[in-house]
Amino acid sequence: MTAPTARRRTRASSARRSGLGAVQAEVLPYATRRIPYFEVLDEEGLALIEHNADTIHEEVGIDFRGDAEALQLWRDAGADVQGERVRMPRGLCLRLIQDSAPRQFTQQARNPARNVEIGGAHTVHVPAYGCPFVYDIDKGRRYGTLEDFQNFVKLAYLSPSLHHSGGTICEPVDLPVNKRHLDMLYTHMKYSDKAFMGSVTHPDRARDTVEMARILFGERWIDPETDKPRTCVISLINANSPMTFDDTMLGAAKVYARANQACIITPFILAGAMSPVTVAGTAAQTLAEAMAGMAFVQLVNPGAPVVMGSFASSMSMQSGAPTFGTPEPALVLYVMAQLARRLGVPFRSGGSLTASKLPDAQAASESANTLLPTTLGGVNFALHSAGWLEGGLAMGYEKFVMDADQAGMMQTLLKGVDLSENGQAMDAIREVGPGKHFLGCAHTQANFKEAFYRSPITDNNSFEQWNADGRLDMAQRANARWKTLLAEYEAPPLDPAVDEALQAYMATRKAAFPDSNV
Template sequence: MTVPTNRRRTRASGRRRSQGGTQAAAPPYATRQIPHYEVLEEEGLAIIEHNADTILEEVGIDFRDDEEVLQIWRDAGADVQGERVRIPRGLCRRLIQDNAPRQFTQQARNPARNVEIGGPHTVYVPAYGCPFVYDIDQGRRYGTLEDFQNFVKLAFLSPSLHHSGGTICEPVDLPVNKRHFDMIYSHMKYSDKCFMGSVTHPDRARDTVEMAKILFGDRWMDPETGKPRTCVISLINANSPMTFDDTMLGAAKVYARANQACIITPFILAGAMSPVTVAGTAAQTLAEAMAGMAFIQLVSQGAPVVMGSFASSMSMQSGAPTFGTPEPALVLYVMANLARRLGVPFRSGGSLTASKLPDAQAASESANTLLPTTLGGVNFALHSAGWLEGGLAMGYEKFIMDADQTGMMQTLLKGVDLSDNGQAMDAIREVGPGKHFLGCTHTQANFKDAFYLSPISDNNSFEQWDADGRLDMAQRANVRWKKQLAEYEAPALDPVIDDALLDYMATRKAGFADSNI
């Protein structure tokens, strides 16, 4: 899939060619200047919080196959019967509010690309976990390491994506038990943005931490706090309903003890893994997320956590997940508000679709997910670019189309400019009645960045569009991703660090046999 580069370019000039010079000036994350959109008042939010505490106290959460975890909960005062943990009302909330940071910085290997997670900030992140990839030339196929590296490069080149992501696609051409090395290394080598860690086994989480120590070197430890800086963020999914398995718990313990961030996300298909109602799904989501975040604080006080919510609706006729529908948007708005009340960053949303192609269904469903993501106040917007087929496929063209939309959302988040320039009274006085503003001084000074300019939308006349080959948006996106990869240049990585990473990977890989589990 990689398009060869025929001539050398400097890193800066390569960026200018592929992004019109915008990459260097792009902020490392978005900061909202508009209010949050909220759908519940105090009474409704209090009902859901009460119900979540009731779930924790009366129903309980299963923490499976990890006796250490159960003992941690016993020591905290929970009622542990077998693997079922019932948590006294209010305990989770106190543990989280007394210890978890409201906002934290994730370090990037390029400090100019550090991201702030929480508060008024939004970080847009590529899709995650797709076993297949899709492009309009070759169709749907299993992902490879080359595809994985391509998407890391495309995320690096996109000014509107602030993060390199995690398992952008599964490189199935590598052994399951060793592919995490190459995925983490690809994020470190081909991008200088923040990245996510491996969670599929505690040992793979430990490898992520050790490789991050090599990458960040002296920056790994914060001399003021005596703790590691947060250089990795990782996705810890609850096995809904109301269960955490030993794989996720093991990875969570590794990251928490290293002061690395954990996103605790109940992964819910409403109607199958939670009640069919918005309020019921929200209460269960809050209970599961609070149990996970409180556990992190018991393992390592003050470790950064993000409250996650992934709730999709389903077809009650077929059982298939549906996306872009109104009920998950309502869950998102409610959960974002609950996260702010709890005092932790929030993860949800993205650009989700059940469509198999980058078509009108994909565009409409993704827009119906991304707009609530932005308006509701999501801080870490995973799955913001590339998602197809309910998360089974990562699309090249869809990635480019979604990155364009995240750029639009960031313009929306800036709100209304009320500076003297924004008010534009000088322009109104200069032009006066009955004339046009095209040539006035204010327009000439602002025209380059007055409006968001999509790199893939076609606004030309029919005749010009016809002469250019009658390309639809997916076809234009296809041209764009190929051009970007052809012009890509990797950000410089210290050869000593690169060699140390390669040596670590080679030594670890040699220490155990390949396996597909």
């Protein structure tokens, strides 16, 4: 494994120091692991889950609703299609995926230094997705706006441990539903130069994503070696669990697949309602749904990049509410990560999930209990890594900053143990000897600036100093931090001609149809 070498520095103003520490300037394009995977099943257990998934394909089937072309593609591939129910012969999905889906791919970013490698030994941390509400400790919970959306894109841009701009970070409900995707895409393109996600709520919105990406990337859109589009967009295609894909998701998947853009095929499961209550049953159903979706993408365009997704939450069997940070979803994650590696495709799961309504102790513990399995299990695309509150209903400003800090710690953990001559530090041990301290030795002086992960929001001072500084808790420090970041934000430069072309495209599209809330 080779560590990422690309580094980029933000504007000088972003390095100014505040009482809460400097706005970090160095950006890490993605994490590369140097520690082993944590695995919970042996060969026999994995083979059993795979067998059960194939049984679901063969005996139960997957519904592909409202899309005659999808059904015909499956017929032509040898599946048994009855109405909208597709039953795949045992091994068909496996063969379709392994014959053409890439094991790893590069998603392009506007700034090539921020390209991300998705798959293999790499982890890409991505903000939360799809929240209709936003929350901060000053104004409380409220519907998201375009200003909030822009703020979160800026915060993601300024967060070194978030390697991706994300997608629908929050819903800007002050804009018409059928046109807001244009403003969200433009925000990602204008206010960040990291990779981003596309719209999937209608096939036409997926087409808008592809066209705007084509404008943004210009000559870089086509790879001269293959004469195909480079993968510049990744998008979330959710199964409508249990065992169903609807026409909206299928239509968006076809648009992206034909343009060689990446699709994350994710069963969205609340175990107990949308899957069995057991880990093994949920894993088998997740694998069956995800493989059916990935195989479909390969039928549309062999070789189009896909990511196997798993979002499996437990639920309260008393109230029906989703729960997070519990052990059973962690076990599902570990199992699905192993299965993705065996299948030979990148894996998406995990994040920093919580049911808490506030950035409190519940939020911290549940998020940590999701983020650690994300790291140890080997997730490649960690959606929902920052900001998630209230089971995904709210995007939290303070939570965003707290989660980004934790993601930075996980990236340090993934680096593993430095066994270089400097890492062994034998020169320091020889210099200091028994009974002295290491603070003044040459090795410490040479390494102290980067010796340990430094959080910008934790407080490690004495009680007396903390008391004198205002007795701030973590959420209050995070509140000050996100405000400092936004105050010091400067947009990455965008070619004025490209900016003009993007705005012209948006204006033309918005004028082409009336506003609608669907």
